[in-house]
Amino acid sequence: MPGTTVEKKKDRLASPSSISNQLGGVTVINHPLIQVHLTKLRDKTTQPSLFRASVKRLATLMVYEATKDLKVLDTVVETPLTETSGVALSQRVGLVPILRAGLGMIDPVLDLLPMAEVWHLGLYRDEETAQPIRYYDKLPPQNPVDVAIILDPMLATGGSAMAALMTLREWGVKQAKVVSLIASQEGVDAVASQFPEAQIYVAQVDPTLNDRKFIVPGLGDAGDRIFNTVDHS
Numbered sequence: 001m002p003g004t005t006v007e008k009k010k011d012r013l014a015s016p017s018s019i020s021n022q023l024g025g026v027t028v029i030n031h032p033l034i035q036v037h038l039t040k041l042r043d044k045t046t047q048p049s050l051f052r053a054s055v056k057r058l059a060t061l062m063v064y065e066a067t068k069d070l071k072v073l074d075t076v077v078e079t080p081l082t083e084t085s086g087v088a089l090s091q092r093v094g095l096v097p098i099l100r101a102g103l104g105m106i107d108p109v110l111d112l113l114p115m116a117e118v119w120h121l122g123l124y125r126d127e128e129t130a131q132p133i134r135y136y137d138k139l140p141p142q143n144p145v146d147v148a149i150i151l152d153p154m155l156a157t158g159g160s161a162m163a164a165l166m167t168l169r170e171w172g173v174k175q176a177k178v179v180s181l182i183a184s185q186e187g188v189d190a191v192a193s194q195f196p197e198a199q200i201y202v203a204q205v206d207p208t209l210n211d212r213k214f215i216v217p218g219l220g221d222a223g224d225r226i227f228n229t230v231d232h233s
């Protein structure tokens with residue numbers, strides 16, 4: 001039966017169960033829409049415009065979940081008819097896209113959090129060693145945000161996320177979140193052990209890294225696919 005095949009495939013793609021933890025840890029956000037858009041990203045025939053749109057859709061869905069513990073305070077507003085109670089965010093939120101690929105996630109997240117500050121960090125992986133190389137950092141020396149949300153579609157070895165978390169720790173950020181679309185098991189384990197207080201949100205954890213430290217099955221090079229800089233030689 002066709003239905004049986006679909007069910008089997010669904011089982012095979014199922015994510016590990018969500019371990020939500022406000023004190024740190026990994027949350028795998030499992031939702032049918034997330035899995036549908038993630039499948040578009042994985043498909044090697046997906047062209048850059050749909051790839052970018054899918055990254056944005058996923059960023060929206062994931063940040064909705066990743067901001068569930070933001071704090072609000074009571075406020076009062078006047079509707080056209082009467083006064084009523086409401087809430088306003090009571091925390092300074094910083095969005096930290098990791099250049100380049102993290103830029104693909106910033107616009108939809110800023111739409112949801114229009115009052116957020118955006119602090120860019122430039123990191124790229126050395127092609128030989130896969131170690132993160134820092135090339136842009138303009139964080140101020142003091143007055144850290146209350147909550148920082150690192151945005152980067154890929155968490156492979158975890159080296160880039162850990163470098164960003166270290167920078168935020170030095171800035172004095174007390175609560176840091178990492179929102180990535182795909183992580184490797186090795187990468188989330190490394191980040192969770194080095195930064196147990198960090199809250200990591202991913203759409204899927206893939207089993208392995210290849211010898212070039214790319215996530216398998218993964219989606220290839222996220223930055224190249226977002227910015228259409230895939231090497232065609």
Ligand SMILES: O=P(O)(O)OC[C@H]1O[C@H](OP(=O)(O)OP(=O)(O)O)[C@H](O)[C@@H]1O
Nearest residue numbers: 100101124125155156157158159160223
């Ligand atoms: O977990 P890691 O092993 O550190 O790998 C993940 C990093 O690699 C990619 O960036 P890349 O270095 O390709 O830079 P780019 O975004 O400029 O393409 C990705 O966007 C992450 O930042």
Ligand SMILES: O=c1cc[nH]c(=O)[nH]1
Nearest residue numbers: 156214215220221222
């Ligand atoms: O699989 C990977 C690993 C690092 N960076 C990517 O864009 N993809």
Ligand SMILES: [Mg+2]
Nearest residue numbers: 221222223224
């Ligand atoms: Mg890249």
